[in-house]
Amino acid sequence: MNKIIIEHLNLQYSDGTESLRDINLNIQANVITVLFGPAGGGKSSLLRCLNRLNDLTEVKVASGKILLDGENILDPRTDVIALRRRVGMVFARPVVLPMSIRQNLTYGLELANEKRRSKLDEAVERGLILAALWDEVKDRLDDPAIALSGGQQQRLCLARVLANQPEVILLDEPTSGLDPISTAKVEAALQGLKKEFTIILVPHSVQQAARTADYAAFFLQGELVEAAEGKELFTHPKQKRTEDYVEGRFG
Amino acid sequence: MGKSKNWRETIITAVVRTCGYSAVVFVLLIFFFLLREGLPALAEVKLGELLSARWYPIENHFGILPLLTGSLIVTVGAMLIAIPFGIGTAVFLSEIAPRWMREILKPLVELLGGLPSVVLGFLGILVLSPYLRVFLNLPTGMTALAGALLLGGIAVPTTVSIAEDALDAVPQSYREGALALGATKWQTIWRVTLPAARSGVLTALMLGIGRTIGETMAVMMVTGNAPVLAIKLTSIFSPVRTMTATIAAEMGEVANGSTHYHVLFMIGLVLFLISLAVNIAASSVVFKSRKRAERVLS
Amino acid sequence: MKRRFSLDRFLIQRLGVSLITLVAALTVLPIIGVFGYIIAKGAPAISWEFLTAMPRDGMRAGGILPAIIGTFYLTLGTAVFSVPLGIAAAIYLSEYAQENRLTRLIRIAIINLAGIPSVVYGLFGLGLFVLFLKFGTSILSASLTLSIMTLPVIISAAEEALRAVPQSFRTVSISLGGTRWQTIRKIVLPQALPGIITGVILGLERAAGETAPILFTGAAFFLPHLPGSPLDATMALPYHLFVITTQVPGMPIQVQYGTALVLIVFVLGMNLIATVVRSRARAKRQW
Numbered sequence: 011m012n013k014i015i016i017e018h019l020n021l022q023y024s025d026g027t028e029s030l031r032d033i034n035l036n037i038q039a040n041v042i043t044v045l046f047g048p049a050g051g052g053k054s055s056l057l058r059c060l061n062r063l064n065d066l067t068e069v070k071v072a073s074g075k076i077l078l079d080g081e082n083i084l085d086p087r088t089d090v091i092a093l094r095r096r097v098g099m100v101f102a103r104p105v106v107l108p109m110s111i112r113q114n115l116t117y118g119l120e121l122a123n124e125k126r127r128s129k130l131d132e133a134v135e136r137g138l139i140l141a142a143l144w145d146e147v148k149d150r151l152d153d154p155a156i157a158l159s160g161g162q163q164q165r166l167c168l169a170r171v172l173a174n175q176p177e178v179i180l181l182d183e184p185t186s187g188l189d190p191i192s193t194a195k196v197e198a199a200l201q202g203l204k205k206e207f208t209i210i211l212v213p214h215s216v217q218q219a220a221r222t223a224d225y226a227a228f229f230l231q232g233e234l235v236e237a238a239e240g241k242e243l244f245t246h247p248k249q250k251r252t253e254d255y256v257e258g259r260f261g
Numbered sequence: 262m263g264k265s266k267n268w269r270e271t272i273i274t275a276v277v278r279t280c281g282y283s284a285v286v287f288v289l290l291i292f293f294f295l296l297r298e299g300l301p302a303l304a305e306v307k308l309g310e311l312l313s314a315r316w317y318p319i320e321n322h323f324g325i326l327p328l329l330t331g332s333l334i335v336t337v338g339a340m341l342i343a344i345p346f347g348i349g350t351a352v353f354l355s356e357i358a359p360r361w362m363r364e365i366l367k368p369l370v371e372l373l374g375g376l377p378s379v380v381l382g383f384l385g386i387l388v389l390s391p392y393l394r395v396f397l398n399l400p401t402g403m404t405a406l407a408g409a410l411l412l413g414g415i416a417v418p419t420t421v422s423i424a425e426d427a428l429d430a431v432p433q434s435y436r437e438g439a440l441a442l443g444a445t446k447w448q449t450i451w452r453v454t455l456p457a458a459r460s461g462v463l464t465a466l467m468l469g470i471g472r473t474i475g476e477t478m479a480v481m482m483v484t485g486n487a488p489v490l491a492i493k494l495t496s497i498f499s500p501v502r503t504m505t506a507t508i509a510a511e512m513g514e515v516a517n518g519s520t521h522y523h524v525l526f527m528i529g530l531v532l533f534l535i536s537l538a539v540n541i542a543a544s545s546v547v548f549k550s551r552k553r554a555e556r557v558l559s
Numbered sequence: 560m561k562r563r564f565s566l567d568r569f570l571i572q573r574l575g576v577s578l579i580t581l582v583a584a585l586t587v588l589p590i591i592g593v594f595g596y597i598i599a600k601g602a603p604a605i606s607w608e609f610l611t612a613m614p615r616d617g618m619r620a621g622g623i624l625p626a627i628i629g630t631f632y633l634t635l636g637t638a639v640f641s642v643p644l645g646i647a648a649a650i651y652l653s654e655y656a657q658e659n660r661l662t663r664l665i666r667i668a669i670i671n672l673a674g675i676p677s678v679v680y681g682l683f684g685l686g687l688f689v690l691f692l693k694f695g696t697s698i699l700s701a702s703l704t705l706s707i708m709t710l711p712v713i714i715s716a717a718e719e720a721l722r723a724v725p726q727s728f729r730t731v732s733i734s735l736g737g738t739r740w741q742t743i744r745k746i747v748l749p750q751a752l753p754g755i756i757t758g759v760i761l762g763l764e765r766a767a768g769e770t771a772p773i774l775f776t777g778a779a780f781f782l783p784h785l786p787g788s789p790l791d792a793t794m795a796l797p798y799h800l801f802v803i804t805t806q807v808p809g810m811p812i813q814v815q816y817g818t819a820l821v822l823i824v825f826v827l828g829m830n831l832i833a834t835v836v837r838s839r840a841r842a843k844r845q846w
Contacts, residue, residue, distance in 0.1 A: 063734055095736040105727040108750055108845035118735040120745070156845045167731075174735060273740045274655065280644055281651025284668040284714065287707050291675065294686045349582030357576055358583070366587055368834075373590045375761075375830050377768025379797045380819050383804045384593060387815070417586060447572040468674075475676025477771040478797075482805060505678045505771075512682070512775050517690065529682040536674040544670060 013039040013178065013208045014060065019074030021055055021064075029055050029069055031232045037225075042200060042209045044223035044240070046216060048261050051229035053212045057180050060210065061097040062090045078178075095122065098171030102183040102214075104163035106155035111147055114155045114166060118174035137173030141165045142199045161192025168199065178208045186214040197222055216256060220244045228252045295533055299526035306520060311527075316488035316502070318511065318521045325528060327488040331405070331501035334491045335480060338409025339416055339473045340466075346413065347420030347469060348462065354421070355428035356450050367425065374418030382482030385411050390483055397498065403485030405501045411479045416469035423468060427461020428454060460546055467543035471536055474505075481506035504528050597819050604817025618781070618803055619810055623818055625785055629698075629793035630767055630825065632786065633777070636702025637709055637766045642759055644706075645713030649755075652714070653721035654743055673711035677771040680708045684776040699789040701777025705766040712765065716758020720751040725846055753840030760833035768826045770797040796822040 014037040021029040030052040037043050045053040058064040059076060062083060075082045083093055095118065107114050115134045116124075124130060134151065138144035143165040147158070155166060164184060171179060181200075185193040200209055200222060213219040219226060223240030228249075236249045247253045254260055302311070306323050313324030350370065354363050389410060390402030397406075431454050439449040455462065485500020488507070508525050515522045612622030656662045684704030694700045724747050732742040770778075778798040786793040800818045803810045 061734060066730065066733065091736045091738065094734055099734045105731045107728060107731065107746060121735060121737045121741055154845050270738050270740055277647050277651045277655055280647035281656060281665060283644060283648055284665055284672055284710065287710065288668045288671055291683045294683050298686050346582055346586045349579050350586040353579045353583035357579060369587060369590055372827065372830070375764060375826060377797050377822060377826060379770045379801050380823060383800055383815065383819050386804055445568055445572040447575040471674045477676065477678040478801060505676055508678050508682060509771055509774055526682060529679045532676050532679050536676060537671055540671050540674045544667065
């Protein structure tokens with residue numbers, strides 16, 4: 011079942027140069043879809059279109075559609091606030107808000123005017139458990155979030171997104187600054203999360219892509235070269251460019 | 262819920278935007294009012310009369326030349342003090358003084374900048390002028406010199422503060438490069454660091470000049486308030502009258518709508534335009550150097 | 560030959576450094592002298608009566624309470640008008656405005672407002688508030704005049720404080736479904752608040768010490784009682800100091816120094832508060 015359908019998407023920078031050219035991609039629900047490729051390929055730009063965060067950047071949609079459950083989110087009449095609650099994002103560097111751990115987690119719900127203490131506490135616990143952080147912080151929820159380690163902060167950012175009860179989770183190189191143990195914890199959490207959520211991941215290495223992908227799409231210089239099931243794409247890629255990149259011949 | 266939030270956002274955005282434009286509105290408002298009350302002076306007093314050398318409003322003499330020269334001589338005198346002392350102190354704080362000394366002295370200098378000018382004028386009357394009178398054997402200590410000294414003292418903190426920031430912003434690698442090539446510290450300061458901080462230092466000077474031209478109370482209290490032409494070199498040892506002091510001293514006694522009233526507003530307009538010119542010059546200095554930097558870096 | 564060359568260079572260096580140090584000393588020592596002198600000569604005049612009683616004998620005796628209260632009222636009035644407007648304008652520049660010609664015009668306007676001579680503000684205040692709007696010589700007119708004068712200081716400081724808040728906070732807030740105003744209200748403004756407060760206090764400190772803008776708009780010398788409403792004129796410390804120094808014969812020197820000392824303490828006290836706010840905020844910062 012397709013959660014997100016991208017049709018003939020073309021992205022441009024504000025000076026007119028192309029960022030992404032004619033992207034067609036189906037993203038299925040409850041799997042981990044990986045968008046990978048060398049730097050500058052347009053993957054992050056595409057990710058930011060999925061929650062309309064590109065509205066804040068220089069990248070504009072020249073043409074095309076992105077359908078979330080059948081509705082085009084690029085339509086100007088879209089309620090982007092509601093969209094961003096359905097489609098959450100974890101960024102490359104952990105950005106904890108200058109508040110306590112608990113307040114970080116309830117921030118999204120407070121934006122939506124949720125005031126009931128019970129609902130907020132529920133969300134805090136749910137997010138932390140799903141992000142595999144609950145045991146480590148359950149006794150110090152009111153400590154400043156900045157006191158956590160880098161890996162813990164990034165899992166807090168994941169928990170923060172989860173507390174908002176999204177349907178889709180976007181992750182843009184989430185483990186690029188983390189040590190291998192923290193990276194493993196995040197990847198394990200994602201495996202658990204895909205049962206309930208649709209996950210789209212931009213990895214920071216080909217190895218991470220191969221480890222985590224149920225479905226993978228290879229981007230090169232603004233073009234979607236090839237997309238297939240993870241195992242297929244990494245062992246028997248159809249395009250030579252894909253094979254060259256996966257084998258490490260360039261990057 | 263989405264709709265009502267939209268409403269709120271739109272109203273708030275509109276309010277914030279209006280407040281953002283307020284600065285422009287106020288500048289235009291001030292300009293307009295000065296114009297409105299000052300232009301009639303040009304109609305009521307002949308231009309030749311305005312530019313003459315006699316300021317004696319009681320007998321309808323409105324020559325503003327003595328006031329212009331008064332402001333000029335005091336400003337020039339003040340800058341002659343503020344430039345060496347301001348930049349010298351900035352260089353000292355930034356390049357020569359040890360860290361701990363800088364942490365104490367810089368706030369001290371800024372403290373002087375926070376002193377109300379009326380307090381400095383007060384000290385000028387009670388301490389500086391009598392001292393000048395005795396020391397230089399003058400008929401009175403209330404002279405342009407006293408004004409220049411006080412104004413120099415007022416301009417120095419501003420100059421030091423901004424120039425020191427500019428010098429501090431010069432990357433350490435510049436100094437290290439020069440020293441590695443065999444330059445002494447002194448040579449480094451004059452040939453490398455100061456030129457690199459040039460635009461910031463110039464800005465500091467222009468802001469110092471701006472502050473000096475606009476100063477009212479201190480000069481009014483110590484320059485003696487004699488509206489005579491100050492064009493000789495020795496005029497610095499005589500009393501003078503600045504434009505600012507004239508407005509402050511005479512505005513209270515003027516009949517609303519009289520010629521005197523209009524002329525005072527016109528002087529205010531002149532002061533407004535001068536400060537406008539200085540500010541535009543200062544910001545174009547910064548703008549030009551930024552453009553040059555961008556060209557070099559790109 | 561070589562030895563003489565290097566002797567010259569280092570001699571110049573030593574002379575130069577000595578000269579600069581002398582210059583700096585000549586700048587710093589008088590500052591200490593000024594403060595020390597006023598404190599020494601003014602302290603004897605300070606007494607409970609001086610600070611809390613009404614003046615007597617044509618201001619030559621008694622206290623300066625009305626001037627202190629007047630300065631307090633004027634500072635408060637200035638804050639009421641300039642702080643909300645200034646912060647809102649800073650929010651516009653930092654969070655809403657794009658870098659185009661209109662924004663540059665606003666910035667030029669702010670720089671110019673900052674550079675206008677204080678006596679010209681006095682003229683403007685006279686023309687607009689006292690005469691045209693018929694508020695008369697009053698706390699209202701003087702406060703409005705001082706507010707416009709203080710506005711550029713507050714806008715600059717507030718904008719700098721807002722810009723210092725990391726952009727990543729805003730991005731995260733938006734990505735969680737926040738609107739721009741929610742982001743400002745819940746994250747940016749609270750985090751910028753210490754810096755804004757510091758700037759506000761420094762701006763008000765300057766307003767408290769100014770004489771020229773209140774000369775024709777609100778200040779009076781001889782008022783038998785304290786101001787009862789914003790439409791009354793008021794005494795004020797800077798103006799009081801000016802008059803007793805220049806226009807009252809037989810004014811005891813001690814009273815003059817005492818008044819100067821009170822004014823300095825008032826103004827520098829605000830400076831101290833601002834500095835404390837700044838350093839405490841820096842220590843507590845969570846980013």
